[in-house]
Each structure stands twice: as C-alpha cells, then as structure tokens.
Amino acid sequence: MIQISAAAHHALETWLSHQKSLAGSAQNTLTAYHSDVLGFLAFMTEYKAEAQGLAALSKLSITDMRAWMARERSQDVSARSLARKLSAVKTFYRWLAAREGFEPTAVLATRSPKFQKKLPRPLDINAAKAMIDTVELQSQENWIALRDVAVVTLLYGCGLRISEALGLQGRDAPLPDVLRILGKGGKERIVPVIDAARDAVDTYLDACPYRQDADQPLFRGSRGGALSSRLIRKAMQQARMQLGLPATATPHAMRHSFATHLLAAGGDLRAIQELLGHASLSTTQAYTAVDTARLLDVYQKAHPKA
Structure with a gap:
C-alpha cells in the first residue's frame, strides 16, 4: 500500500x-x-x-x-x-x-464529470399500502412482523430516512404528536406523527419481548440488539417480489412516496422541504419530481396578480 x-x-x-x-x-x-x-x-x-x-x-x-x-x-x-x-x-x-x-x-477549477441524476421512484398510494401490509407476512415471529410494519409505516407516514427511524430510542415511546429528528449534518427538524405510525409502533412495543429502556434502541433485532437496516431492506425485497414491484421499491422509496403523495394532494413545497430536512428547495423539487407544469399551476393559483 x-x-x-x-x-x-x-x-x-x-x-x-x-x-x-x-x-x-x-x-x-x-x-x-x-x-x-x-x-x-x-x-x-x-x-x-x-x-x-x-x-x-x-x-x-x-x-x-x-x-x-x-x-x-x-x-x-x-x-x-x-x-x-x-x-x-x-x-x-x-x-x-x-x-x-x-x-x-x-x-x-477542475470540472466535475457530467452524469444523469437518478431520481428515486415513488410507489403509488395503493402500492405503498400494499407494501406495508405485505411486509408483515415476511416473518413467522409475530413481534418481528409487527416491528417491520412499524418501521416501514414510519418511513412512509413520517418521511423518515431508514437511519432516522432506526435511530429512535426507548425514550421516544410512546411516540408524541411530533418528533424531533436529528438528520443529515446534525440538522434538527420537527416531524408530525400520524396516528397510523403511532399505532403501529405501540402494537410492536406491546409484542416486543425486550424491555424498552430509555437509552436502548426502540427497534430491536431478534437477539435484542439494535435492528440492522439490512433486515428491513430484506423484508421489503421479499415483499416487493411477491407484489411484483420493481427493485426501486426500497426503504428510501417509501420516504420519496411520502413527499410525492403530499405534493400531489396539494401540500406546500416549502412545508415538505422542512418535513424532509432538505437544506435547499431545489433539492426538494428534484426529490419530489416537481415538473414545470405543476409549479406553473401553483403559481397561477397563488400569485396575487395571476
């Protein structure tokens, strides 16, 4: 070397x-x-x-x-x-x-090589719901199945990164109305918790055989240690094969689906930026695949002189 x-x-x-x-x-x-x-x-x-x-x-x-x-x-x-x-x-x-x-x-002054940025592909609403339901079928142990459902529901329901969901600790339960998430670069953001995500976590905790100490991981592996993201990816991989979904149906795609579905329902782009923890609006635009027509439509409806 x-x-x-x-x-x-x-x-x-x-x-x-x-x-x-x-x-x-x-x-x-x-x-x-x-x-x-x-x-x-x-x-x-x-x-x-x-x-x-x-x-x-x-x-x-x-x-x-x-x-x-x-x-x-x-x-x-x-x-x-x-x-x-x-x-x-x-x-x-x-x-x-x-x-x-x-x-x-x-x-x-050295120029960076040009490349085509790949946008993560969201699942449609029905596919996202089917993914959550089918993930539950990937384990024969009930508490592990409920654990996986809770994690994936957090990704889709709250727009968390997989690392952020698995970074939650016992002190975070029961989940409050809003979570303080420490994201990339140590940036903190406030994320509302929907009832479905809170209920999924509560159901998992009721079945989990390990005591939930404040300073221990909220999501546990089969032996009681911190849950590896690899296991969630594996469960989702098995589920997407059963559902006939593409290989892009990953944990990150659930976060992308969260943002895309909010935007399609009329969510404010700035609010979605805050929920995702993006430093710039341009990142959110790319992440949610906002096209020019959509932005022009929002502009026409919202601008006071339109």
Whole structure:
C-alpha cells in the first residue's frame, strides 16, 4: 500500500475532526471523505514518485488533476462516483488552503464529470399500502412482523430516512404528536406523527419481548440488539417480489412516496422541504419530481396578480 506523507496524513485527520465537530458531518459522510481523499493523496504520491508534503500538495496543476481523474475512470469508476470523490477533494482543499495560506485554483477549477441524476421512484398510494401490509407476512415471529410494519409505516407516514427511524430510542415511546429528528449534518427538524405510525409502533412495543429502556434502541433485532437496516431492506425485497414491484421499491422509496403523495394532494413545497430536512428547495423539487407544469399551476393559483 502506498504511504502518504506524515504531514498529509495529519492534515487529513485534522480536517476529518473539523468536519465532525464543527461541520456536523454524519459518520457515513466522514467514512466516504476519508476513503476518497486518502485515495487521491495516495495517487499523487505514486504519480509524482515521491511523498507529497503540504508544500507539494499546494502546487498541484490542472494536468495533475486530469491525470488523477483519468486513472479513476480507467478503473471503471462511474461518473457519479468520480463526481463525489472530486467534491470530497475540493472540500478538503478549501480547508487546507485556508489553513496553509495557498491558492487552490487548480483543484477547485477542475470540472466535475457530467452524469444523469437518478431520481428515486415513488410507489403509488395503493402500492405503498400494499407494501406495508405485505411486509408483515415476511416473518413467522409475530413481534418481528409487527416491528417491520412499524418501521416501514414510519418511513412512509413520517418521511423518515431508514437511519432516522432506526435511530429512535426507548425514550421516544410512546411516540408524541411530533418528533424531533436529528438528520443529515446534525440538522434538527420537527416531524408530525400520524396516528397510523403511532399505532403501529405501540402494537410492536406491546409484542416486543425486550424491555424498552430509555437509552436502548426502540427497534430491536431478534437477539435484542439494535435492528440492522439490512433486515428491513430484506423484508421489503421479499415483499416487493411477491407484489411484483420493481427493485426501486426500497426503504428510501417509501420516504420519496411520502413527499410525492403530499405534493400531489396539494401540500406546500416549502412545508415538505422542512418535513424532509432538505437544506435547499431545489433539492426538494428534484426529490419530489416537481415538473414545470405543476409549479406553473401553483403559481397561477397563488400569485396575487395571476
């Protein structure tokens, strides 16, 4: 394995600590950052045939950046993945340049490869309800079946990410009228809890064989530990095969369905943005597949001069 310089390694670790403590980056994001930037630094060490200290790293050229991107593409890294890697490198370099006092123009000016963004596909209302009903049939143990129903109902009924639903603890039960959810980047949002979600969780808790301590996970695995998202994905995979639904019928699709169905029923786009925890409205527009005609219709009906 190629060894990067001690200075570069220290800079990387310091930056990751900064991202965790000050930027509030999630652990999955930090893991991806570490892998992406470490790979970049290792390539530059190999490409330059010598350890790259901070002085050398501050002098990278457009040619160096193109060489790295060419290597990545030659190893069948997709345009989407390369764009993510480049974004991580740029974020690291912005921080490093401010810290060391150099101009990171070559790195920041590097163009990201173009790719077609894939939108998650929502289920229609009947399919979403059928998914919840069919998930219950995937386990022979009653309390596990009720557990899976409760999780999937939270995804669809409250628009939670799978990690957010599984992050709930015993102290969160019984579910209140609204939940305070700590989402991506440590951003907190308020999410109303519908009766169906509260009832599903209560039914699961009544059947669960494990005591619900305040600081223990709300959703338990068969042996009492924290429930793995893999098990929910597996249950949904089995259910969608029985229902003849596409492979896109995943836990994340239930969250997407929540937003899409709210919008179709006349929900306010800004309110949906808050419920989903998106930092920008443009993210919500893409996420809910808002088309121009829909936005124009809302505009025509709502604008005072229309």
